[in-house]
Amino acid sequence: MSDLINVSNISISFTQYVQGLNQRELKVITDLTLDINEGEIVAVLGSSGSGKSLLAHAILGILPHNANLSGNMVYKGDVLTEELKKELRGKEIALIPQSVNFLDPLMKVSDQVIGECADEAEEKEKRAKQRAIFEKYGLSEEVDDMYPFQLSGGMARRVLVSTALLSNPKLVIADEPTPGLDEKSVEETLNHLRQMAADNVGVLLITHDIDAALKVANRIAIFYSGYVIEVANASDFSGEGENLLHPYTKSLYKALPHNGFELTKGHQPLHGEIPVGCPYYERCPHKLENCDKERPFLFPIDENKRVRCFKYEG
Amino acid sequence: MLDKQKILKFLGYKLVRFAILLVVVILLSFILIDMSPINPVNAYISNMVASPEKIAQLEAYWGVNQPITEKLLNWLGNIIVGDFGTSLIYRTPVLHVIGEKFTASLILMLTSWVISGVLGFALGVLAGFKRDTWVDKAVKVYCYILQSAPTFWIALLVVMVFSVYLGLFPVSGGVPIGALSQDVSFWDWLRHLILPAFTLSILGVASIALYTRDKLIEVMSTDYFLFAKARGEDGWTLIKRHGIRNILLPAITLQFLSFSELFGGTVLVEQVFMYPGIGQAAVSAGLRSDVPLLLGIVIFSAIFVYCGNLIADILYNFVDPRIREGEENG
Ligand SMILES: Nc1ncnc2c1ncn2[C@@H]1O[C@H](COP(=O)(O)OP(=O)(O)O)[C@@H](O)[C@H]1O
C-alpha cells in the first residue's frame, strides 16, 4: 500500500461580520491531519455540523468563496494546489454526495452524469460507458431518461455511486452516503465502497454513523470540536476498547448499544468556544497539569495510529 | 404527456377568476366615470353649436340622466353583442380605434419586451457569473439608477440626447394625434418607433437583470451546482448547463408578469414621444371625456395584463418537468 493523499494541518475558517464591521474568524476545522492509502477506506467520524463536508470540499477545491483554507495537501507526491484540484476533480478524485438534491432537478440523469461533450464521438463513448456502469449497478435503461425527482431512494443512491465511478477515480470521497437508508440499502452502499477499495481505490468515508464506519473502514479518524483527536484502526474498536487511546474515543465506544450506552457528561464545545488547551479538557477524566494551558498535537503512535493527547506524548 | 383534464380544470378556474376581475374593473371604472364631471354630450358637441332639442336627443342617446344601474346594464348589453359604441373624439367605432391603437402599442411593447428580456437576462447572467467584480457592480449600479428614476424623466432624457442634441430622430409629432396608419409611411412609422422602443427597453432591463443575477447566485450555491463542479464541470459550461437551465423559466415567468409595468411605461412613453398608441388614446379619451373609448381601453388593457399573468401561470405550472411529470407519478 502506498500513500494516495496526505492532508496535513488543514484549517478551514470563515470570516464573519459580527455587529457591523467587526470581523471574526470562525474556525470550523483546526489542524486536521489525515492520510489515505490506495485501496484503503478511511472513515472520518464526527457529529453533524462539525465540518466534515467542508473537509471533502477542501480536497475537491470547491469550498464556498468566503472560506479560508490553510495547510498542506499532497496527492500522489504532488502538492495539491487549487489548479491541480481543478484538474483532478471529476477525474481522479470523485465525490459521492449525500442525497438526490445534488443532482440538477431539470436535467435528465444520463445527460448530467456524462457531463459536457465536445463532439458526438465523445458523447457516444461516454454514454456507452455510463450505460455499462449503470447496468452494473442495476439501473435499467429507463433511468437514463429520468429526471432526479423520478428516482426512488435506492435508485438515486446507485446513480450517485455510479456517477463517481464514471471517470475511474483513484480517490472517492463519500459524504454521508448512508443516513436515511434502510438496513439493506446501507449494506448495499457499504458493499459498493468495499468493492471500490478492492479495486485499489482509496475511499474517504465521511459519516456520523459509527456503525457504518466500523463495518467498512480500515481506519477511523475521530472529529471533536473541529479537531481530529484520534486516528484508530477499526480493529481497535473491540473487546473492552483497550486499544483505543483517547478518552473521548473510549467513551464513544462505551456508548455503543452493545457496550451498555455509557454516556459521558457534557457536550462538545462549538466552534468559537473552544478552550486554549485540549478541546476535551472539560470532560476528560484523566486531565494532566497543563492540559488546559497547551494544546496537544496529533501525535503519531505508529504508521497508522495517531492521537491528540498529552498522555501519549513523548 | 400533459394531463389534459388538469389543464382544462386550470384554465376553467382561470377563466372564472378573469370574469370576476373584469366585472370588478368594469364596475369600478363605470362608477368612477359616473362620479366624475365628464359629460359625453359636451364632449361630443365640443365646440359645435347645437340646439336644445339636439342636446336633449343626444342626452337620451347616452342616457345622461338615467340612473347608473340602467346605464351600466345598457352598456353591458351592448358589449356582450360586441358593440362598444362609438368613440367621441375619433368618431369611429371604439373597437376600430382600439384595434388600430393597440396594434401600434403592441408592436412597441413587444419590441421592447423582447429586447429588454434578452438584454436583461444576458446582463443578469453576466453579473451573477462575475459576481463582486466591477462588471457585476456596473450592472447593479445601472439597474438601481434605472429602477429609481421616473420613466418620464428617462424618456425626456432620451429625447434630449437623441432628438435635440444629435438630431437623429424627430422630436415628436410627424404622426398627428388621430391620424390613422394608412396616412403614415412605414419608414415614418419606424422612425417613430425606435426611440420609444429604446426607452422602454433600457427601462425594462433593470428588474429582469437584477432578478436573473440574484437567481443565478442562488443557483450557484445549490447542492447540485456544487456537485456539478465536483464532477469537473467549470466556468461557462457549468453556468450554461446548470445555471441558465435553472433560471431561464423563472426569468421568462417574471418577464410575463411584468406586462402591467410594461403597459404603464408605454402609456407614459407614448405621451413623451407622441407615439400614436393605446396609451396616448387613453390619455386623450380621459382628457376629452370620451367615455365609450375610455371604458373600451380599460377592458382591453385588463385583458392584456391578464394574459401576461395567465401565460406566467401556465409556464410555472406546466413547463417545469418536476411539476409536469410529477402529475403522472403521483
Ligand atoms: N459558507 C459558509 N459560511 C459560514 N459558515 C459556514 C459555511 N459553510 C459551512 N459553514 C459552517 O461550517 C460548519 C460545518 O459544516 P459542514 O461541513 O457541512 O458540517 P458536516 O458536514 O460535518 O455536517 C457548519 O456548522 C457551518 O456553521
Ligand code: SF4
Ligand atoms: S490532553 Fe489532557 S485533557 Fe486532553 S484528553 Fe489528553 S489527558 Fe485529557
Ligand SMILES: [Mg+2]
Ligand atoms: Mg455534511
